[in-house]
Amino acid sequence: MSLLSIEHVTKRYRRGRLERVAVRDVSLDLEPGELVAVWGARFSGRSTLLRVAAGVESPEEGTVRFEGHDLARARNKILGRRIGYCQTGFSASSRGLVVEHVAAGLLAQRASPKQAWRRGQEMLFHVGAESCARMECHELDGAELARVAIASALVTSPALLVIDEPTSGVDLLQRDPVLALLRSIADEGTAVLMSTGDAQGLSGADRALTIDSGELQGEPEPAQADVVPLRRVESGARRR
């Protein structure tokens, strides 16, 4: 049983009598510790695929299973807990301290404010954004936003991180370090599914797929040798 199993999924958008197929008969499996990057041009269906994979949207056809559960039925129990989903540049205008934003996922799960705050600070330290903890979201630059978005998605210790265009809006020289962070998160055992619009985002991925007109190309299943055994590592800060 794969961690995530997308089986013949199709997703359509309708506007009046017009219909656009954003994702067409896509199948994809992910295992723990895998970093899978999906390259696609704009309007290729890459973001829709990630939203469907994370359970943010449900497909019209096909099934998405996470740890064996039908994501369409168990979404409320899985999304934001076992699956962390984020778009970078997420809430640059939102008010409140960064650490409060990161802790919000745990507060929603009825964790105590003190516990959520402490965990939020730990996650910011983990992604190398501890200096942003007491800043406001609108004060962050692109790379900091990306790291804070990742920290927010990881605060509930999900088994899968789904991240849409992690280097979008990130300064050119800061893109590699953000990608290296995602690589290290996968190396620690959390599966990572990311989209990208440039070749840089494919570097270091265990599998690199492409999507065009909603059709996914590439290896839908990991090669046996690609599956990284889970291993526990010490949590520590990453330099920015």
Next chain:
Amino acid sequence: MAVPGEHVLEGRGADPADSAVLRSQVACAVLGLVIEKPSHGYEIGQRFDRRFGGFLSVGRSSIYAALGTLMDAGLIEKMSGRSTTGVSRGAKAGASYRATARGARAYRGWLAERVRNDPQRVEMIGRMTLAGVQSAEAALDFIGRYERECVREAQELARPIDAADLDCEGISGLVERLLIEERRRMIDAQLSWITYARAELRAVSAGAPVDG
């Protein structure tokens, strides 16, 4: 002075005499190593093995022959006095070599030509495609395979570098990373072209009229 199994490189735009010498990959590699650090033949051979052993498998005699050719061409010269490597030179170590200004210029010229995309290669691929791809469906298949090759190359090009590693890299690390970045951007352009070409070919497959 090509050795068995090595590819002969084409040199363009440089001094014809220098280009003739730099047609040999071994000579180019040896010249680069001498520019990197003046040294004697044995040490250059050791560095050659470490740096290029995975690509070029040649004996020490080829290294010494390349040094002789580069000397004759005036691209490197013998140094007088002690070795600059700090390594004690035994009786067999021989003379140390350093690059001449002309050698350094010739190497940079050769390098600039090599990192530029070769239009002849593109033309050859185009001709091969015209010969072997006779329908829109076959062309779409070709495009798909081309895309997979591009993606595979981007995936394997290099692992992303962490900020800590960026801080302590030297100029050689920076140059290496910049060359990787250039390749990435070329792949971006290729993938962009593939997206466009696929849209055109799908339109043809669907029976849409095309100009011409």
